[in-house]
Amino acid sequence: MQLLAKLLALSVVVLALSSPIAGDANCPSLLEVGHYRQSCPAAESIVRATVEGYFSRDPTVTAPLLRLHFHDCFVRGCDGSVLLNTTTTSGPAEKDAMPNQSLDGFYVIDAAKAALESQCPGVVSCADILALVARDAVSLATAGNTGGASLWEVQTGRRDGRVSSAAEAVANLPSSFADFAKLKEQFASKGLNVKDLAILSGAHAIGNSHCASFAKRLYNFTGNGDADPSLDPSYAAALRARCPPQFDNATTVEMVPGSSTSFDTDYYKLVVSRKGLFHSDQALLQDQEAGALVYFLQGSSTQDFVQRFGVSMVRMGRAGVLTGSAGEIRKNCALVN
Known part of the structure; x- marks a missing residue:
């Protein structure tokens, strides 16, 4: 454990991930940092200003924005499909799937898109907006990040998908009840490894969860009215007080008690x-490599953690992207053109 920690501490974290990344073989365009430098030079500033405006009024907006990008990339890749509305011809869309019914922050995406359309009509994709707001949200929430400076560079150039399926969301989104083997399989399907899984799980450093997402751990973990043995008994008791057996579906609990808006390493300590x-979350300790990372990160600095998080976010943001002539640039993020 100590040897691995030393090796991790000495590893070079590459933040300047600016080299182009190829998309599908049929899509000649590439993801790159600064994709809109000519077509819409103010694109990232416009998105940033939008997020900052909402954050100044409600600091809890950061976690929903980060979650939107995750939930987009794990279904059909990072193509903005999580933003599409259900229509009479499309069938239930991703946002109407059970795991997505608690998603929030769509209004921030809509506001950013409206501002971009006013400045650069038909240029910036909704999929790229999701990637940018996720970065900006983490930057604003990171403890000690004075002024909320950008913490990693986002590769852009994605185009928007035209298909959104609730059934695909149910099949592909990682479950809060999943064991490690299932999580590893689902992350691998997006080109992400165990290191990415452990680091990206750190997104749970901010935000809240509805009782339904963990109540089974408290009352009926194996179907015999028992509690999850991997959960600390005193913490389980506190959670039961907050979420009694007949809990209100609107009741939420902080992912990190007392720190739901501060992006730091407290998640790993928990x-x-x-x-x-x-x-x-606890399933990370089921695996030797992931567990070693958890122990390393719980003693790491916030700066080191966020650097590593940024690298894995860039990797996730490449999953299943549409580039070139594939997809479209939506005028309204909730509707295909």
Whole structure:
């Protein structure tokens, strides 16, 4: 464990991930940092100003924005499909799937898109807006990040998909009750490894969760009215007080008690203490490599953690992207053109 920690501490974290990344073989265009430097030079500033405006009024907006990007990339890749509305011809869209019914922050995306359309009509994709707001949200929420400076460079050049399926969302989104083997499989399907899984799980450093996402751990983990043995008993008791057996579906609990708006390493400290809110959080300790990373990160600095998080976010943001002539640039993020 100590040897791995030293190796990790000495590893070089590459933040300047600016080399182009090829999309589908049929799509000659590439993802790159600064894709809109000629077509819409103010694109990233416009998105940033939009996020900052909402954050100044409600700091809790950061977690929903980060979650939107995750939920987009795990279904059909990072193509903005999570933003599409259900229509009479399309069938239920991703946002109407059970795992997505608690998603929030769509209004921020819509506001950013409206501002971009006013400045650069038909240029910036909704998929890229999702990637940018996720970065900006983390930057604003990161403890000690004076002024909320950007913490990693986002590769852009994605185009928007035209298909959104609730059934695909149910099949592809990682469950809060998943064990490690399932999580590893789902992350691998997006080109992400165990290191990415452990680091991106750190997104749970901010935000809240509805009781339904973890109540099974408290009352009926194996179907026999028992509690999840991987959950600290005292923490389980506190959670039961907040979420009684007949809990209100609107009741929420902070992912990190007392720190739901501060992006730091406290999440990993909780997992080590068996106080991860989701079974999928505690599942990280089921694997030697992931567990070693959890122990390393719980003692790491916020700066080091966020650097690593940024690298894995860039990797996730390449999943299943549409580039070139594939897809479209939506005028309204909730509707295909």
